[in-house]
Amino acid sequence: MVDYRPDKSSMAKSFAAAASQYDDVAVLQRQTSDELLDRLSLMKISPETILDLGTGTGRNLSLLQQRYPQARLIAMDIAPGMLRQAQKRYRHDLGLKRWLPGQHRLQLAAGDAEAIPLADNSVDLVFANLALQWCEPQLSFKEIQRVMRPDGLLMFTSLGPDTLTELRQAWAAVDEYPHVNVFYDMHDVGDAMTASGLQDCVLDIEPYTLNYPTAMAMMRDLKILGAHNVNQGRRRGLTGKQLMKDVIAAYETFRTAGQLPASYEVVFGHGWKAARSGQHTEADGSVRIPMEEIQRR
Numbered sequence: 001m002v003d004y005r006p007d008k009s010s011m012a013k014s015f016a017a018a019a020s021q022y023d024d025v026a027v028l029q030r031q032t033s034d035e036l037l038d039r040l041s042l043m044k045i046s047p048e049t050i051l052d053l054g055t056g057t058g059r060n061l062s063l064l065q066q067r068y069p070q071a072r073l074i075a076m077d078i079a080p081g082m083l084r085q086a087q088k089r090y091r092h093d094l095g096l097k098r099w100l101p102g103q104h105r106l107q108l109a110a111g112d113a114e115a116i117p118l119a120d121n122s123v124d125l126v127f128a129n130l131a132l133q134w135c136e137p138q139l140s141f142k143e144i145q146r147v148m149r150p151d152g153l154l155m156f157t158s159l160g161p162d163t164l165t166e167l168r169q170a171w172a173a174v175d176e177y178p179h180v181n182v183f184y185d186m187h188d189v190g191d192a193m194t195a196s197g198l199q200d201c202v203l204d205i206e207p208y209t210l211n212y213p214t215a216m217a218m219m220r221d222l223k224i225l226g227a228h229n230v231n232q233g234r235r236r237g238l239t240g241k242q243l244m245k246d247v248i249a250a251y252e253t254f255r256t257a258g259q260l261p262a263s264y265e266v267v268f269g270h271g272w273k274a275a276r277s278g279q280h281t282e283a284d285g286s287v288r289i290p291m292e293e294i295q296r297r
């Protein structure tokens with residue numbers, strides 16, 4: 001049976017290898033993080049501690065710091081190579097401002113979203129742009145909920161199953177191995193958020209399309225982004241020349257107006273940690289609030 005789960009160590013290695021060229025091709029990541037930051041500006045919060053989970057090259061760190069200058073920022077990634085880039089970029093982006101009174105220094109932490117190395121109730125805002133799609137939702141949301149303080153907010157983007165559908169179909173025409181990562185459905189993501197105890201969860205999907213002159217250009221970008229195939233059941237070893245020619249020919253059938261599209265199904269989501277520890281989420285998603293809490297309101 002083919003194993004579709006991501007291989008963590010190979011994923012961390014491939015992201016670390018991608019770190020130095022990543023920013024040149026991270027077009028989708030920039031678009032989705034800008035949208036996520038726009039959505040964040042609608043939230044009335046003043047976080048003391050922010051976790052940028054799956055920080056990558058740290059593009060969002062200075063943007064978060066400028067928005068919440070008093071907040072302590074933690075940049076976390078499973079790939080230590082990415083953290084080194086993130087630190088460099090943060091210093092560069094913030095320049096001398098990072099020494100202003102009241103500014104906190106950036107904390108870097110290597111860590112997995114499925115086992116976050118932070119204490120319970122220690123973070124007010126978790127920001128995760130395009131990092132949770134390789135995680136098991138039940139594990140990552142439970143961990144995020146655990147480290148968040150009461151009233152804490154999670155803002156994230158992830159990828160849905162209609163991502164890279166052209167590439168998936170092109171490979172399916174030439175062999176039976178998984179060549180494209182498999183992503184969770186928005187409904188599974190929503191169920192996992194609710195099961196973790198997160199509340200007032202909101203999810204929606206936005207389609208994005210990137211256009212490329214050739215299939216090779218698209219696959220090269222995916223590799224630089226560290227986002228190429230990391231399924232455990234993937235075909236090991238080098239892909240033969242003939243197989244590559246066949247998949248490129250299959251991808252050509254999607255050419256429209258001179259360009260080859262790469263579709264992305266981006267899931268935008270947010271959820272809150274309950275304000276009071278006395279609150280309890282039932283299995284059906286309803287929230288039980290102790291009588292004394294209601295009387296105090």
Ligand SMILES: C[S@@+](CC[C@H](N)C(=O)[O-])C[C@H]1O[C@@H](n2cnc3c(N)ncnc32)[C@H](O)[C@@H]1O
Nearest residue numbers: 015029054055056077078079082112113129131
């Ligand atoms: C597509 S990049 C996005 C980076 C950044 N958030 C941005 O907006 O540019 C995904 C990042 O998530 C990290 N990542 C993937 N799985 C992770 C996990 N389980 N725990 C922590 N980080 C993870 C990768 O190493 C990579 O740096």
